[in-house]
Amino acid sequence: MTAHWFTYCLEEALASLQRQRVSVMLSVLTIGSALLVLGGFLLVTVNLDRAVSKWSSAAEFSVYLADDISDEQRVALNTLLGGHPAVASREYVSKADAAVRFRRDFPDLAAGLADMPQNPLPASIEVRLNPARADGATLEAFARQLMQTAGVADVRFDRRWLERLGQIASGVRWSGWILGVVLLIASVLTVATVVRLALHTRRDEVDIMQLMGAPIGLLRGPLVFEGILQGGAGALVALAALFAGYVLVRGRVLAVLGPAFDAEAVSFLPAGLSALLVLVGMAVGCAGGYLAARHVR
Amino acid sequence: MYGRGIYALRDVSLVVEKGEFVFLTGPSGAGKSTLLRLLLRQELPSEGSVKVAGRDLAKLTPGQAQSYRRGVGFVFQDFKLIPSKTVLDNVGLVPRVLGATSVQQQRRTFQVLKWLGLQHRMNAYPLELSGGEQQRVAIARALVNEPALILADEPTGNLDPDPSLEIMNLFRDINARGTTVLVATHNRELMRHVGRRAVTLDHGHLVEAS
Numbered sequence: 001m002t003a004h005w006f007t008y009c010l011e012e013a014l015a016s017l018q019r020q021r022v023s024v025m026l027s028v029l030t031i032g033s034a035l036l037v038l039g040g041f042l043l044v045t046v047n048l049d050r051a052v053s054k055w056s057s058a059a060e061f062s063v064y065l066a067d068d069i070s071d072e073q074r075v076a077l078n079t080l081l082g083g084h085p086a087v088a089s090r091e092y093v094s095k096a097d098a099a100v101r102f103r104r105d106f107p108d109l110a111a112g113l114a115d116m117p118q119n120p121l122p123a124s125i126e127v128r129l130n131p132a133r134a135d136g137a138t139l140e141a142f143a144r145q146l147m148q149t150a151g152v153a154d155v156r157f158d159r160r161w162l163e164r165l166g167q168i169a170s171g172v173r174w175s176g177w178i179l180g181v182v183l184l185i186a187s188v189l190t191v192a193t194v195v196r197l198a199l200h201t202r203r204d205e206v207d208i209m210q211l212m213g214a215p216i217g218l219l220r221g222p223l224v225f226e227g228i229l230q231g232g233a234g235a236l237v238a239l240a241a242l243f244a245g246y247v248l249v250r251g252r253v254l255a256v257l258g259p260a261f262d263a264e265a266v267s268f269l270p271a272g273l274s275a276l277l278v279l280v281g282m283a284v285g286c287a288g289g290y291l292a293a294r295h296v297r
Numbered sequence: 298m299y300g301r302g303i304y305a306l307r308d309v310s311l312v313v314e315k316g317e318f319v320f321l322t323g324p325s326g327a328g329k330s331t332l333l334r335l336l337l338r339q340e341l342p343s344e345g346s347v348k349v350a351g352r353d354l355a356k357l358t359p360g361q362a363q364s365y366r367r368g369v370g371f372v373f374q375d376f377k378l379i380p381s382k383t384v385l386d387n388v389g390l391v392p393r394v395l396g397a398t399s400v401q402q403q404r405r406t407f408q409v410l411k412w413l414g415l416q417h418r419m420n421a422y423p424l425e426l427s428g429g430e431q432q433r434v435a436i437a438r439a440l441v442n443e444p445a446l447i448l449a450d451e452p453t454g455n456l457d458p459d460p461s462l463e464i465m466n467l468f469r470d471i472n473a474r475g476t477t478v479l480v481a482t483h484n485r486e487l488m489r490h491v492g493r494r495a496v497t498l499d500h501g502h503l504v505e506a507s
Contacts, residue, residue, distance in 0.1 A: 002396065004393075004396055004398075005396075008393065008394065204377065204379065205379045207377075208377055208379065208390075209390070209394055210363075210366075211337060211339075211366060211371055212366065212367070212390070212391050212394060212395075212442075213363045213364060213365070213366030213367035213368075213369075213395070214363065214394040214395070215360070215363055215394075216359065216360070216363065218394055297359075
């Protein structure tokens with residue numbers, strides 16, 4: 001397409017959009033709503049994925065020790081932990097250290113602990129995992145092995161709920177895609193209808209241009225451009241609404257889930273995904289515009 | 298041929314030489330407009346052939362048909378101007394869509410408007426013009442691309458006698474510059490005034506060629 005074609009199509013498309021402001025606004029809002037839903041799901045899954053990834057890298061075993069663990073059993077346990085490739089580091093937490101942590105994390109319950117005749121909290125070894133070597137099956141086997149080791153009272157392993165969270169994120173993502181695609185198809189049809197209305201209002205002009213010998217691309221071009229502009233505008237509306245929603249909701253999410261989410265962990269869509277959303281909007285508009293333009297033969 | 302064996306034109310054999318001025322005449326429904334639509338390739342013949350400059354119009358691809366139309370100017374009884382565009386934009390649309398630069402477009406448009414005496418009306422909209430002026434704008438649009446062939450379907454049908462005469466004189470001047478002109482009209486007075494070959498159609502048949 002030459003520069004003059006591009007300019008002509010753009011100018012005609014802008015003039016047509018100006019002429020039918022109300023129907024164009026409805027079309028833009030329809031695309032915007034569809035992309036808002038898609039973008040909303042993307043925003044949630046991006047943040048869930050990020051949280052899962054962050055928590056996965058920070059995942060750990062807590063190996064609780066029996067009160068009567070012997071020195072030999074303790075040495076054997078340390079040897080087992082030190083020799084396993086999934087273990088990045090480990091820290092011994094004594095019964096006294098556990099009591100200090102409990103009083104710090106749960107100050108309201110601290111008095112109850114003090115009333116007890118002896119400290120009920122077990123000593124433990126907190127094992128920090130190496131994410132690169134800690135796949136689910138390996139860790140399951142390792143946890144079973146630790147449970148059967150003498151001197152070990154219990155093993156707490158937070159990988160299972162992380163995997164569950166990952167599955168939830170995946171479910172949310174797929175639901176978003178399916179709902180988004182359905183809404184985008186509806187948007188394509190809306191754009192096609194609005195552009196066809198525009199075509200009807202300038203049918204005489206198109207007929208005259210056909211008789212003048214205007215190339216078919218030049219007759220269809222403004223209609224396709226109209227769709228692209230509507231789609232792009234819809235995507236920008238969706239991004240603006242999504243950002244406003246994000247700012248409103250972020251503070252509340254952090255207030256409720258503060259200990260689990262830090263402020264940096266919750267963020268808006270990355271620039272690449274935002275640009276992709278705009279491109280999807282323009283592609284939807286382009287498809288709608290082309291559907292309408294096919295009536296020009 | 299239309300459906301159920303009805304012929305709009307039948308057994309019509311007509312040759313128009315390059316640079317000729319020909320009137321197509323006859324009563325309403327004689328087939329004048331159909332013949333012009335065939336020449337503009339808005340319709341294709343169900344039998345026989347329509348050739349312009351040696352090219353069979355039925356054999357043109359859609360792209361070639363558009364290319365062919367760029368060499369043909371057309372003028373209709375109802376002017377077919379775009380009401381939302383000024384005179385300048387209506388006439389300038391042709392060079393614009395055909396890829397002329399802005400300077401070329403303005404120069405050609407202004408030249409043709411000046412020749413037709415419309416330069417002072419170039420910023421007016423079609424509905425602000427008289428019928429005669431609107432038809433002159435339509436003629437300007439047909440001429441701006443310097444076509445080899447001009448087709449006019451009842452160009453004076455909506456005009457009073459004086460502007461009608463003025464329009465016919467314009468077609469005569471256009472023809473004098475070497476352009477082939479075919480004008481469909483049933484106004485015998487105007488045909489006599491111009492005094493060129495007239496082809497008469499009736500019920501789709503060629504009944505007289507003088």
